[in-house]
Amino acid sequence: MADTKRDADRKPGTGTRTKREIERKYDAAADSALPDLTGVGGVADVVGQGVTDLDAVYYDTPDERLAAASITLRRRTGGSDAGWHLKLPVAHGTRDEVHAPLTDDPSDDVPDALRDLVRAHVRGADLAPVVRLRSARDLHHLLGGDGAVLAEISVDGVLAERLGSGTGTVAWTEIEVELADGGDPALLDKVDKKLRKAGVRPSAASSKLARALAETADGGPGPASGDTARDKPGRPGTLQSADASAGGHVLAYCRKQRDALLEWDVAVRQDVPDSVHKMRVATRRLRSAFKSYRKVLDRTVTDPLGDELKWLAAELGVDRDREVLLDRLTAAVDDVPRTLLLGPARARLQVWGVAGRADARQLTLTVLDSERYLLLVDRLDTLLADPPLRKAAAAPATDVLPKVLLKDYGRLAARVGDALALAPGEERDLALHEARKAAKRARYAGEAAKPALGKAAARFAKRMKAVQTVLGEHQDSVVARETLRDLAVQAHAAGESAFVWGLLYGREEAAAAAGERELPEVWGRAARPKVRSALGG
Structure with missing residues (x-):
């Protein structure tokens, strides 16, 4: 205006x-x-x-x-x-x-x-x-x-x-x-x-x-929508329409995540709230798609790109993970009754939250301006313009995608079973974390399949998200306990009372145990017979 x-x-x-x-x-x-x-x-x-x-x-x-x-x-x-x-x-x-x-x-x-x-x-x-x-x-x-x-x-x-x-x-x-x-x-x-x-x-x-x-295009007037094609068409004869083939659906999903990555890149540079998180999610979804849909896209091409996406997500996550943990611990301290709030707990938590964050934004911008990141985006464009399609890419999505979801579900089932068979402790914590990653991968695969499989994929993704949520809360508790122990050590060394940190450690331990007790019930609602029936397996 x-x-x-x-x-x-x-x-x-x-x-x-x-x-x-x-x-x-x-x-x-x-x-x-x-x-x-x-x-x-x-x-x-x-x-x-x-x-x-x-x-x-x-x-x-x-x-x-x-x-x-x-x-x-x-x-x-x-x-x-x-x-x-x-x-x-x-x-x-x-x-x-x-x-x-x-x-x-x-x-x-x-x-x-x-x-x-x-x-x-x-x-x-x-x-x-x-x-x-x-x-x-x-x-x-x-x-x-x-x-x-x-x-x-x-x-x-x-x-x-x-x-x-x-x-x-x-x-x-x-x-x-x-x-x-x-x-x-x-x-x-x-x-x-x-x-x-x-x-x-x-x-x-x-x-x-x-x-x-x-x-004013050289070829004469064309569509005026502003939706200039970003990618060249794939190899002729290898795909059905994007609405029918497995390759068309997977590539459409990957393009969507690539576009989201670039969109949130601009937002991160503008320091828009929650933009780092959104960019990181797009990065993870792309990497997950490359892993899940290896029958569609050649892994000899996508695996190296997945490694670079993993690097990017880790770089973006440094400040984000600290921010999320700070919010969790701040809420926990605020929930402690005043009569039990011994020592300068809030002040120490604030100091911990500020430490290391002064240069966090500059470090993020440095990553986004790096040759490594810009080369990654170039390589994504190249892959989408000339996709490394496998034989299954030309098959109907309704034949290929359910098998992918069932395979991801099977991986998750094995990891949940392995974790629940272990006694509570560090080894089980690590196993549950691996299960969490498998649940997220299965959820993302389901979300990618929704345009082709409709409600069946939507229900699958919803069930996987429920499992991921329980496992995610458990992992957040594990990470919180590690930090609470560090804060307790720092407080003790400074001559402060460590009571609050011990109290919160105990609460986190109890929350993790409650999550472990809840997991079998949540997992039961994602039972294999239901999944196989919904996906036609």
Whole structure:
């Protein structure tokens, strides 16, 4: 939005700011006039702001990697928000816009702060101008009864010129409606209804850039959805449709996780809460798919990639695991009655939580900027573009995937059985941890199979998740007890009372024992006859 932008989450030292953009776009004729929107969704007045000339140059790699990820990077002059804009997709019609100011440098290259955010997409490729858009924007403010801006609506006359790889031009007119910061999204629905009654229809393109790229392509106008194909097709003749073959389903799932990995990469670089965890989950799901679906993808190719994914998950987990453990121990200390809270337990826990975290974010960014990580992403792209398919990949998913789930279930059954046969203690703890990893793998395999197997795979994944949850709580207790013992030793050495740490150790020990008693019942609900029947085994 031009005049109602709110500086949000300005990053220290980068000069950037981020704001949430919620908008809708519509195709319009060159002589289109806006319908009267007074009274629509609380709009008390519509005030024209005049016509502004905007000039934007969009940047991308030669193979348009940013466009493939529905990311736009532009340098725009004109209007009240001139500057560099990086737009990151959040949901349909919603994007986060990171803004950086223009500089006095005549070359005014892409700011490092924005280049860093898309490093995993761009990697070693150059960023260069691909499209120039010149727009005449007739802007109006939709005002509420108190005079506050509820939204902006504009009629944009656009002239797009292909740069670099082509010289094509295309012109069109569109209407854009953008919600004011903190505005009610329901207003957009009401404005949409009014515009449709006036004969205006939603744009087929996700953005001006997507339309420009599609309609100035060397091969002539193509789809304007903005969903540029990221991967080349697989070897001809090896797959049925992606909706039917085992290979199609597994590759679709792997692409989804690769895309999630890249999406959360940007969020981690922006320091978005919980983004490290989400990126780590995508990493684990990819690795798990490579392990489970070895009948579909050649393990001689996927195993080395799995090793690199394991490395990445471990690097991402250093700070995340400490954060989760700190939350658990803080809640445990808070639950101790005041009369039993002897010594400076809270202070010591806080010191433990801070220790080692000062450089954690920088270490994470160092990993994401490393050649090893960027090479990993390159190798994932290569695998998905030219997948190492095995014979089973061409078979129907409904034949191949149930067998994979049953095999993963069998592995889990063996590990649970081995663990329960052991006496309580360290050896059983280690065996239960291995069972937990097997449960997670089986769960992820079930989730990957859901598009093909439907409810049967969903139920399977749900049962495996229940087992994973019990085993996960047990492992969290094991890790917590190790830390509580260390805290007790530190407290004793400092002349403090170690009572609280001993008390919490005992509670964690009891919680672990309760989990071990619960496991047979949970495991019984995931009984093999039920699994075999549901999956047709």
